[in-house]
Amino acid sequence: MIQIYRFKRIFRTCIVSIYQNVDILREERMKLEYVGEPIISIRDLVLNYGNKTVLHGINLNVFKGQIIGYIGPNGAGKSTTVKVLLGLIGEYKGDVKILGRDISDGDVEYKRKIGYVPEVADIYESLTAQEYLTFIGQLYGLEYTRADQKAFQLMTSFELDHMYGSRISSFSKGMKQKVLLIASLIHNPEILFLDEPLSGLDANSVMVVKELLACLAAQGKTIFYSSHIMDVVEKISNRIILLDN
Numbered sequence: 318m319i320q321i322y323r324f325k326r327i328f329r330t331c332i333v334s335i336y337q338n339v340d341i342l343r344e345e346r347m348k349l350e351y352v353g354e355p356i357i358s359i360r361d362l363v364l365n366y367g368n369k370t371v372l373h374g375i376n377l378n379v380f381k382g383q384i385i386g387y388i389g390p391n392g393a394g395k396s397t398t399v400k401v402l403l404g405l406i407g408e409y410k411g412d413v414k415i416l417g418r419d420i421s422d423g424d425v426e427y428k429r430k431i432g433y434v435p436e437v438a439d440i441y442e443s444l445t446a447q448e449y450l451t452f453i454g455q456l457y458g459l460e461y462t463r464a465d466q467k468a469f470q471l472m473t474s475f476e477l478d479h480m481y482g483s484r485i486s487s488f489s490k491g492m493k494q495k496v497l498l499i500a501s502l503i504h505n506p507e508i509l510f511l512d513e514p515l516s517g518l519d520a521n522s523v524m525v526v527k528e529l530l531a532c533l534a535a536q537g538k539t540i541f542y543s544s545h546i547m548d549v550v551e552k553i554s555n556r557i558i559l560l561d562n
């Protein structure tokens with residue numbers, strides 16, 4: 318109980334300080350913008366689905382601590398870009414480096430350092446949140462006890478601790494979305510890819526996610542946030558990329 322309380326306190330303290338110092342943080346993040354090696358580097362990325370070209374030569378550098386809003390209309394190629402970065406689509410032209418490594422070189426180690434919240438996710442609904450999250454944590458190499466502790470902390474921060482032992486099939490859409498978000502954070506990734514992460518969340522949960530993202534960025538995490546809705550993205554991002562053909 319003490320640990321939960323401590324985590325809640327740290328989480329809230331971080332959130333409060335983020336809001337109090339939001340301008341300073343923005344300024345600090347802007348300073349980070351062009352310093353050092355990019356954490357994600359995309360050069361002349363072209364991707365075709367059959368005869369159709371979806372990505373027409375994208376060039377982009379993303380630096381540590383940035384929250385990138387990756388915006389474009391439906392069908393612009395946002396999810397496709399994210400899938401390339403995650404190594405889920407290999408048939409592209411151009412160079413993509415994550416954490417300094419070319420992702421086409423076959424070394425998948427970088428995947429331990431990234432988290433992903435997909436737009437549409439398959440989630441094992443017959444498992445409880447505890448079973449699902451500890452399973453994901455162990456896939457990322459965490460010990461069961463550590464995964465369990467981390468999962469419960471994150472469930473608590475999203476006010477879902479009372480559902481920890483319940484089957485995911487009994488969760489609302491927004492609750493499932495939160496579980497997916499927790500699953501993406503359980504291994505403390507350096508880069509977080511989010512594909513429309515707020516879909517299905519109520520206003521309060523949107524606030525929690527926004528605060529959490531600001532908190533993560535302040536800790537030096539990099540966030541790649543893909544969405545077709547400018548409204549929320551412009552409030553949380555410190556750099557916006559518009560994808561238009």
Ligand SMILES: Nc1ncnc2c1ncn2[C@@H]1O[C@H](COP(=O)(O)OP(=O)(O)OP(=O)(O)O)[C@@H](O)[C@H]1O
Nearest residue numbers: 366371389390391392393394395396397398436545
């Ligand atoms: N597996 C696929 N096979 C063929 N075409 C595809 C495939 N996946 C996506 N596309 C097409 O590629 C284009 C880009 O799709 P993508 O899902 O990347 O867009 P998006 O910007 O994420 O859109 P949305 O905002 O609707 O999620 C669309 O025209 C889509 O129909």
